[in-house]
Amino acid sequence: MTLLQIMPEHDASKILVRTSDPDRIARELSEQGVEFGRWDVPDGYDPDSDTERIMDCFRDRVERISAERSFRLVDVARLRPDDDPAWPEKAAEARSKFLQEHRHSENEVRFFASGSGCFYLHLGDRVYALVCTEGDLVSVPAGTRHWFDMGTRPDFVAVRFFEEKDGWVGDFTGDRISDSFPTLDDLVRTG
Ligand SMILES: [Fe+2]
Numbered sequence: 001m002t003l004l005q006i007m008p009e010h011d012a013s014k015i016l017v018r019t020s021d022p023d024r025i026a027r028e029l030s031e032q033g034v035e036f037g038r039w040d041v042p043d044g045y046d047p048d049s050d051t052e053r054i055m056d057c058f059r060d061r062v063e064r065i066s067a068e069r070s071f072r073l074v075d076v077a078r079l080r081p082d083d084d085p086a087w088p089e090k091a092a093e094a095r096s097k098f099l100q101e102h103r104h105s106e107n108e109v110r111f112f113a114s115g116s117g118c119f120y121l122h123l124g125d126r127v128y129a130l131v132c133t134e135g136d137l138v139s140v141p142a143g144t145r146h147w148f149d150m151g152t153r154p155d156f157v158a159v160r161f162f163e164e165k166d167g168w169v170g171d172f173t174g175d176r177i178s179d180s181f182p183t184l185d186d187l188v189r190t191g
Helices: 022-030 051-069 087-096 184-189
Strands: 003-008 017-019 035-038 073-079 108-123 126-132 136-140 145-149 155-162
Touching (some): 003 184, 022 035, 022 126, 051 108, 126 136, 126 184
Antiparallel strands (some): 003 126, 073 155, 108 145, 108 155
């Protein structure tokens, strides 16, 4: 379930807003210049099908948004649990990459076709934890301090949109703020 939880930057235990209402989420984020939207996921969508088939499910909307925003690259990022003995290590490594606060030089635009992941947006003196699930589209503006948690059991298929080939390289702030905030697992557990 999609969720937005807003907390003061210095007190993660204080919940200012917690909502799963998509309209409220869109409104709260829009006030901060962050775009949030919802796309329908068609019945024929299968998270385990190949990339082309996944793209086919969303092609019209992907092409429309790409033309509007001048995206030059679109790909599909997929992490799904499997029986590979190396999976836990692979999952932990993937999770650790963007778990600390960073920024990018371009918007970070993601559509969650399935599964979940949490963006933490450090906006002013607040942190907006946005748990994205199936059908959610989010655009994190360039320069926004944020981090991302895919949880201890990463499971998602996300369409990623890029303006430049390396525009999404993380510029890490060195602030350990993420250490004191609830993880994706915590947020979902307390739901
Ligand atoms: Fe990022």
